[in-house]
Amino acid sequence: MFETLVNLDLAPLFLSFKLAFVTTLILFVFSLPLAWYLSQSKSKMKPFIEAVTALPIVLPPSVIGFYILWALSINSPVGIFFEEVFGVKLVFNFTGIVIASCFYSLPFMVQPLQSGFESINKNMLEASLLAGKSKFETLFRVALPNIKPALITAIIVTFAHTVGEFGVVLMVGGSIPNETKVAAVAIYEFVEIIDYESAHIYSAIMLILSFIVLLSVYIFNQKYNRKFTGFHR
Amino acid sequence: MIKIDIKKQLHGSIGTMNLDVKLDIKAKEFLALTGASGSGKTTLLRSLAGLEKADGTIIVDNEIWQDKKNFLPVQKRKIGFVFQDYALFDNMTVKENLLYVKKDKELANHLLGITELGSLKDRLPNSLSGGQKQRVSLCRAMMNRPKLLLMDEPLSALDSTMRIKLQNEILQLHEEFKTTTILVSHEPSEIYKLSNRVVVLKDGQIIDDGDAKKVLLKTNGSAKFSFEGKLLDIVQMDIIFVAIIAIGQQLVEVTITSNEAKNLIIGEKVIVSTKAFAPTITQRL
Numbered sequence: 001m002f003e004t005l006v007n008l009d010l011a012p013l014f015l016s017f018k019l020a021f022v023t024t025l026i027l028f029v030f031s032l033p034l035a036w037y038l039s040q041s042k043s044k045m046k047p048f049i050e051a052v053t054a055l056p057i058v059l060p061p062s063v064i065g066f067y068i069l070w071a072l073s074i075n076s077p078v079g080i081f082f083e084e085v086f087g088v089k090l091v092f093n094f095t096g097i098v099i100a101s102c103f104y105s106l107p108f109m110v111q112p113l114q115s116g117f118e119s120i121n122k123n124m125l126e127a128s129l130l131a132g133k134s135k136f137e138t139l140f141r142v143a144l145p146n147i148k149p150a151l152i153t154a155i156i157v158t159f160a161h162t163v164g165e166f167g168v169v170l171m172v173g174g175s176i177p178n179e180t181k182v183a184a185v186a187i188y189e190f191v192e193i194i195d196y197e198s199a200h201i202y203s204a205i206m207l208i209l210s211f212i213v214l215l216s217v218y219i220f221n222q223k224y225n226r227k228f229t230g231f232h233r
Numbered sequence: 234m235i236k237i238d239i240k241k242q243l244h245g246s247i248g249t250m251n252l253d254v255k256l257d258i259k260a261k262e263f264l265a266l267t268g269a270s271g272s273g274k275t276t277l278l279r280s281l282a283g284l285e286k287a288d289g290t291i292i293v294d295n296e297i298w299q300d301k302k303n304f305l306p307v308q309k310r311k312i313g314f315v316f317q318d319y320a321l322f323d324n325m326t327v328k329e330n331l332l333y334v335k336k337d338k339e340l341a342n343h344l345l346g347i348t349e350l351g352s353l354k355d356r357l358p359n360s361l362s363g364g365q366k367q368r369v370s371l372c373r374a375m376m377n378r379p380k381l382l383l384m385d386e387p388l389s390a391l392d393s394t395m396r397i398k399l400q401n402e403i404l405q406l407h408e409e410f411k412t413t414t415i416l417v418s419h420e421p422s423e424i425y426k427l428s429n430r431v432v433v434l435k436d437g438q439i440i441d442d443g444d445a446k447k448v449l450l451k452t453n454g455s456a457k458f459s460f461e462g463k464l465l466d467i468v469q470m471d472i473i474f475v476a477i478i479a480i481g482q483q484l485v486e487v488t489i490t491s492n493e494a495k496n497l498i499i500g501e502k503v504i505v506s507t508k509a510f511a512p513t514i515t516q517r518l
Contacts, residue, residue, distance in 0.1 A: 123320035126284055131334040132308045132377065141333070145324035228323055228359055 065171025116150025459506030
């Protein structure tokens with residue numbers, strides 16, 4: 001047991017967290033304007049965009065994986081374009097699983113942010129506009145600081161959900177060591193070759209880390225709610 | 234000088250309604266806007282602020298805020314606006330709420346001094362009482378030194394002592410900053426105390442416009458004073474009838490004749506008035 005621990009190949013774990021970090025960063029930048037737009041919009045397009053955004057929650061990962069594979073492969077226009085113009089392939093490498101993860105985890109970033117923005121008192125946002133501030137400044141100085149729990153939830157859940165990803169990564173990335181072989185895929189392979197000891201260690205690490213992350217979120221939210229919404233006169 | 238001539242179709246709980254308001258307001262006037270809920274008061278205020286779009290023109294001091302071609306965005310109107318629910322920035326302290334509007338520490342301290350909030354300047358809004366919050370909101374509205382101060386039922390969530398305190402502060406700020414002020418209110422005593430002109434809206438139209446005394450005193454003919462109330466009950470006592478009427482928070486008994494008793498309907502609104510009669514008024518302790 002001890003020997004297995006010492007010789008443990010940590011690369012899949014690191015890869016999982018690297019993937020989650022990059023995905024969360026990209027999704028945060030992309031989702032912030034989208035969630036803000038959805039929270040403020042009364043457009044007839046809104047339900048349509050919301051439905052598309054929520055699709056990854058209900059679709060089997062294999063379906064998402066299949067479409068992404070189909071769309072990004074070197075036989076598709078998108079794949080050909082990237083190959084010819086930038087010289088990059090989009091599948092069976094790290095770039096590919098980042099793109100796939102961004103689709104897969106999109107709702108986990110957009111939805112908490114959107115409901116956070118929707119819960120803000122509209123008058124508070126209007127008060128900022130009346131103070132002469134632009135919508136951009138209102139978003140960053142009034143809206144975002146007032147939805148800290150939703151913000152933290154969105155970031156952490158997106159991160160955790162990407163770490164826990166399996167099917168999409170397997171389909172779009174395969175299992176290339178140091179490139180696309182993330183912890184979840186590694187565990188699957190350990191079980192396949194009946195190496196239960198390694199599977200146990202990996203699984204336990206994932207379990208403990210995930211628990212710690214979620215626990216921190218809930219503790220933060222509780223403290224935040226006491227400070228900003230409770231009465232303590 | 235403010236010239237308003239706007240139209241807007243509103244979709245309310247009672248179906249569609251057309252807001253159609255023509256109004257000229259003099260500089261430094263304190264105008265109270267009143268009328269039943271759903272009559273378009275808030276929409277008028279929000280259109281003036283640029284928070285909502287209506288058709289028509291709004292001209293303030295010869296500057297076009299809105300006409301067919303132009304729409305001055307809310308940010309450029311430099312309006313002071315006080316919401317009923319305070320709408321303070323919860324993530325900022327009292328002082329930060331004021332300085333967010335304009336980095337003018339001197340003005341912020343001056344305003345906090347007037348409203349006796351100096352000692353609370355580092356507190357977060359959620360640790361303040363309703364009255365304190367509304368004073369912060371009032372101070373925040375003045376940070377731009379607005380020409381136009383708009384208040385949407387600012388005092389209706391507060392108790393009567395706090396109301397009176399805030400009414401005085403509103404008057405003081407109105408005079409010191411020489412603002413043109415529009416106050417939406419349902420409270421006759423408040424309107425009487427603060428405003429020098431009252432506009433009554435009903436179903437989107439102005440139905441009355443004048444000084445507070447003319448608009449608010451509901452006496453007619455030779456009646457010396459009259460109250461509107463709700464007839465709760467008529468009780469027969471031997472040969473006389475007693476009507477029990479709710480006037481505001483107060484219940485009163487009025488002796489009536491059997492004829493009158495026959496013609497009155499319990500649950501309906503009634504007017505209690507008297508002619509030749511010298512009422513005694515004593516200070517309530």
